[in-house]
Amino acid sequence: MNLMVLLVLTPLLGAFCTFVLPRQSRLLGMAVALVLVSAALALAWQVSSSGPIRMVAGGWDVPLGIGLYADGWSALMICLSASVGLGTSLYSLGYFGSHANNHIDKSTSAGWWPLWLLLWAALNALFLSSDVFNLYVTLELMGLAAVALVALEAHAVAAALRYLLVGLLGSMFYLLGVGLLYGLYGTVDMAELSVNVQSEPAAWVAMALMTGGLLLKAALFPLHFWLPPAHANAPAPVSAVLSALVVKAAFYVLLRLWLGPFESLATQQVGQLLGVMGAGAVLWGSVQALLAPRLKLVVAYSTVAQLGYLFLLFPLLGSTEAGAIAWYGGIWLALSHGLAKAGLFMAAGTIMHAYGHDRVADLSGTGQRLPVTLFAIGLASVNLMGLPPSGAFVGKFLLLNAAFVSGQWWWALVLITGGVLAAAYSFRILLHAFRNQESGTSYHKPHPVMEWSSLAMAVGAILLGMFSAQPLELLMVGSTLGELTLTEVAP
């Protein structure tokens, strides 16, 4: 069977089976996770050896059929979902499995596997979609599964409902934009749209609607208000996939559109506006992370801040010499943040599981009791700050380079300030966690798989910086921006 079909159908089938057979759900779920990881690796290998793959599902041609397309970028995003997915699946075995975890009842753990596999299917389908309407369908599938996952935590229903309303609002804007594009050019295929779209008022409206809808879903400041409550209150494995993958998916769609159909429409001013919003996100999110009283809320606001970095690449895209560098840098940041943030949310969940709370001020003793988890937090923090040798360092370095090459040095200031603020909120956590324990605090030991899977994610983010050559080569396959060549700045 075709790899791309396999990547979408297996988790869909798995979601059905784990729903019907809840007793076997752990076994079935892990089996699906392993199949998906191997399929993702095989796809990456196939794309890197023989170039981008295109296929039409079901024998119907575009526009009626469903076109699937995989280039190096989609393959890399699918590999990210596979690695975060495997880590989260392993983590969930400990998180939902142990009886000591009293606040998780049976219905919660029964809901986890079907919904999570459904989300995974939607993510894979989204990264493989080649037309703007299928992107809408996959965005909705992803959104609905994500909302239901947040609602697994009984006290998070209000946050889940807010998330649903915001997500649907974003989808409505996006869908209206798709309709306009179809009305104008008679196609929804991205490749055909890239050729046909011209600078005209109706196309501008379509671009504004679709971009606005996606910004709402990607939680770009000041549209981020729904993210912290949803991500901070969901069960830990859910927070991990939401922060690591789901918001990235909206960003991915937006960037795809800007590099394809909207390339001729994206002017410098619109790019600068997105950049300014991104800068606002970096500063506001970091300051809120510094002030947040709970560990998971710190991590959630840190996601708002880190998403801001990704949008700094939009003002740099227009520059001929810096565009490609900024693109590689932004994607590198997205990948390494995905791994690091998954690790961080898992570690926060482990702490919450062990202590029954996650108040930052009462984290003393973590260094003695949960050394592995604390090490994971440390490594993930290295990534958030963008220190070498982490993957985020590579990404930030490329973005800095692009900012200087294109002469837009002010974005470099945002990158550096954001790094310092990230150091501040990370050290605040580490400072409390390293303090010696006070006697008499209640504590129960978490399952080792929880500790080690969060560490594996954080280590993965570091490895992404140390071995970046091969994935970068994969990213170049099928890229319209050309190869990555760093330009030196003339003084």
Add this chain to the structure above:
Amino acid sequence: MSQFLWYAMVGSGLFCIGLLGLILQRHLLRRILALNVMGIGVFLIYVALAKRAGLLPDPVPHAMILTGLVVSVSATALGLVLVERVQRLHGRPELPEDS
């Protein structure tokens, strides 16, 4: 005024009414209804686009609307379940920060 323009304008009007309702209303049931009104507006614009080209309507937008309707029904169902749970947890069908 052409038939297409008339339908498209009614669709846009519904979209705006729904948007306004979603922002202004506090009651969650009304907010979910508002989202549905927005959705109907979008679908109506699609229908108008399908009939614009010639005598025979274009089937592609119709296929898209059918997909959109399925999504809309599922989203509404999920929303209603959550509204009911919010009502049970917080005592009234409103998002807690709003009241």
